[in-house]
Amino acid sequence: MTYKSIKGTRDILPSESWKWQRVEEKIRGVMHTFNFREIRTPLFEETSLFSRSIGELTDIVSKEMYTFRDLSGESLTLRPEMTASVVRAHIQHNLREQSPLVKLYYIGPMFRQERPQAGRLRQFHQFGAEAIGSQIPSLDVEVVALAVATYEALGVKKTILRINSVGCEKCRPPYKEMLKRHLTRVRDRLSAESQRRLDVNPLRVLDSKSEEDQSAMAQIPLLKDHLCPECSAHYASVKEELAALELQYEEDGRLVRGLDYYTKTAFEILSKDLGAQDALAGGGRYDLLAEELGGKPTPGIGFAAGIERLMMVSEKQKSFLDGEEKLAIFFAALGNEAQRWAMKQALELRRRGISAELDFLSRSLKAQMREADRQQVRHVIIVGENEVKTRRATIKDMKSGEQKTVSFDEVMSLFEKTNTDK
């Protein structure tokens, strides 16, 4: 029997991992320019951290979490998202004492037991950011601008920013009741899934993609028209400031997020170049979350973005500008003595930060040259029997095809980090 990776999980092989590294570097760079600093939290937490924050009735908590008991019987869950963990860490380490506004970002795997399909996995990766400690609308805009700037820096084109307000504990409950009444009237015309949702989480019916639901809901009142004065003013400021920064957005009165902790601003970034799973990123405000998790009331806003989906768009738009960094030097060495010499030189080059490789399969010189070619190496240093005798090595520039012979002692001086790592 052979083993395979679990359904909904993927290996990221070297042919792809370099792209992930590039993307991660870019993300880190943009986060840095916005003064967000990295946080790394454990992959698993107490189950109730997620059920309390995300909401018992949400899809994530009710059917998608990887929950297990450890040997002591404690219920633990692989993180399905990061906001709850970040806010937990913020409270646990009293980060607000260090700074009233904390700007954090993360990159890492998340786990949800969803039905795997293109752009939807069970172990997937997200990058995201959380700004915790202020409720002013310009912080919402800062976070939206950060999300948009990241896609820009990654060369992703034609993203669409959609925004909405999901209200607060004052205006959402009465709206929810009103929505439920309206939806109950058209219940028979709703899809089976929406009929089920109507009972548990009527807000989620709003963002159903199904056509029958869309047409049944044509006349449904929207929360943005029933916000309390505070939420309404907040939403108006966010839109004004987005416009002032010339950040294009579309208002989407039906945009609600699949997590209960959101208040006020909610947003998504989409790409038409993705298939059915067109959401690249989503986020919003969570002004009540810290309190819900036992901390002092601390407003915050953040977003999470799927890296697999980002990769899919990048592939489609061919936005990986430069290729993988290639190996700088390959030693084609024949015989024990040459091999020993090559080992030593390779080690010295690597100490200088220059990548170097040699043959470990006892291949002929010809086969070694073929290997160097396959790896698209910049220079090959050839040390055959002749070279060993004369203590001279042949250096071949694989781009120009030029060759020269230098004494063993000179080899190192030819390779400085600056001229070989291009």
Ligand code: AMP
């Ligand atoms: P969410 O936390 O559900 O708002 O997700 C934020 C982003 O993460 C989405 O817009 C997707 O890009 C990505 N994402 C969420 N769930 C999955 C999944 N199962 N597989 C791949 N990407 C996902």
